[in-house]
Amino acid sequence: MPIPEHIKEYVVKLLKDIVSIPTVNPPGERYGECAQLLEKELRSLGFETQLIRIPEDYLDRYYPYAPAHHGHPRYIVLARLGSGSPILHFNGHYDVVPPGTGWRYDPFKPVEEEGRIYGRGTTDMKGGIAATIAAFRMLIEEGFRPRGTLEAAFVPDEEAGGAGTRYLVEKGYAKPDHVVIGEPTTSSSITIGHKGLVRGVVRVLGKQVHGSVPWMGENAFLKAAAMVVEFMKSYEPLLRSRRTSAPVKYPEGVYPTINLGGLAESTSRKDNIVPGEFVFSFDRRVIPEEDLDAVIEELKRHLDDAAKKVGARYEVKVLSAVPPSLTPMDSEIVKVAKGCVEERLGIEPSIHMTLGRNDAVFYVRMAGSRAINYGPGVEGTAHTPNEYTTVEELVRVVEVYGCIIRRILG
Template sequence: MLDSRIDELRNFCVKVLSDLISYPTVNPPGESYREISDYFSNILNEIGFKVDVIKVPDSLLNDPKHPRYNVIARMGNGRPVVHFNGHYDVVPAGFGWKTDPFKPFISGGLIYGRGASDMKGGIASIITAAKALADSNARLNGTLELSFTPDEETGGEAGVAYIVEKGIVNPDFAVVAEPSGINNIWIGNKGVAWLLIEVYGKQAHGSTPWRGVNAFEAMVHVADRILRELKPVVERRKSKYDYGDPEGARATIMLGGEVKGGAKVNIVPGYCSFTIDRRVLPEEMSEEAAREIEEFVNNIRIPDVELKVKRISVQDASVVDPELEIVRVAVRSAEDVIGIKPRRTVCMGGLDTRFFQKKGIQAITYGPGVQEVAHMANEYVRIDDVLSMAKIYCRMVSGLMGVELS
């Protein structure tokens, strides 16, 4: 009955996803957050949920000019509480788009637009599943709880971290609808150690470089030392977990995500900086990974150059037992819908799911989308996958709390 109702909701699902893509919720800085929060509130109220929109206190924000809003919706009552989460922020569109990234384009069963896979497609699956349950007058033996949150793309502190750590939500089970792909369940994610390396030299006129100390040349030297000496040591470390790609089982270190410095073509640069993105295996500790880089850089000596290492973010990996009840229910539900058992792997990137897992909540990441197109130009999601995932979510609700259909 629920499957047929979801099939009937195909146009509804496509419209919801198209609407979501149309909100340019670009982060940073955090645009259109209020508008999309109002959209969630209206549509979920219409479906029959009790909705709260929670504004994060300005005192907790780095940029109070761009407020943060968490939307929490509930249906039913009591335990267990089954929670579905999606982040509504997206990365900047960037270049190379064939169509306007914030005007959804539909072709060949695909919807194109920024956030289609990461992760407004997953949000559309959640809302479609919720509407199918509500339209079918489902009696829930527990509480169905939804959250739509900001700032996953910048660490999640004002989003899932805030609502979990403040006790605004405290579910028994949680599903984060990131684009793991319909054939794959992420049981966890790698950790990160993000650092900024700052190089201070002495500015001078470009025609008399001997009067200055070239921070760029010093930065190149530091980067070269890291690449030649530290990177091979780090990337020999391997994990026991399945990452869906053999290369993903390695610890990694990536330089130059952000590079800054220099003022003009004829000025010896007195300052340069670059970032380091270190991905940490579940078998490692992020604190130790960060300290390893700090000690390596601090042991480099360059005459008349000052090196500084600053931490941007340090987060441990988070992985749950692949035999947890929520994982088994997800696998069984997926097999019913798509006819195969999804793989249980670890995500190579970071996920908001870790905030649930660290609180001891049974939590996984499972949502529609194509990992390879996330953050790229011409991002898309398959409409059929969004609908199939809605069917899987309905089965998961039934499997975790029990559902009676009238």
């Protein structure tokens, strides 16, 4: 049975209301206003709600842009309906990346045009939040009451390492059996895990002198370049010798990868100076078969070997490390979600591990939950100018969410 017309109108209006609040991260603008709107909406449906404020000292440790969060309080909206087991938990993040330039419309004044809704966060991922609440409303209006517990957590800071969900799970506020995260997989795709991540910087040291007498100094940029060449000679073949057995969308996704130089800068920042320091970043993606600590030690060892070969002095700093996450294909939540997509949409969904990190890792690693990502969106529009989702995507996901809830808690 198709969803009622007023629910279609509701999900669109709710999305526009949420997008209209510019919850830009960093630094975390107007989080409280958005959290209060979401809490009010859930409370009106009969959920018990909590607004959980994340302590400043916790953010000092886990927010990568600290101290930019000071003066911008962070709130988690936690809502429950029913009691006991099983616990089915929906998660969504309400923070969005900065809008950037090149927009046809004001990114925080959503525009609906030819079935599309434009605005920052429409795809990533306020659309998932709106679809979650709309599915709840649809079921409650039908008289549905869960046999077990239906939960929702709407969190800040997924776009900056996931301190919101991390705090929620680490401090024991949520320990669900099954988790659906509304990240924009699109309505035809389910993701069951993600690669891990090791991010950091290498600082190569030289000797700064005037650019007219380079022989008196030591060019840190040239040392860094030579070090990178030597490093990749040994490290790239090592990565290509490993592959994951987890399903992936792209053939190259089976391998662990490293990206160097996303950040690359000289501290001198002037063309007539021989740079005394040069910094470059690394971004190492970790497959589920690898051990995170072993990856870090191996990475440092290869950097050290390369530095010795070219006579470079250097320092390395790991900025963040997140393990991979994977929910088995035969888990109940995976089988139910797959069945609901097939039943409600008439298609067989793509099921795979994603290559980028998301908040599933905290539920899987800290709470022992089974977690998937499934949410509305248009592929390729997240984080871009003129980001948009479609009304059709929202409606399709509301249908599937309703089916998942009925099957697990009905």
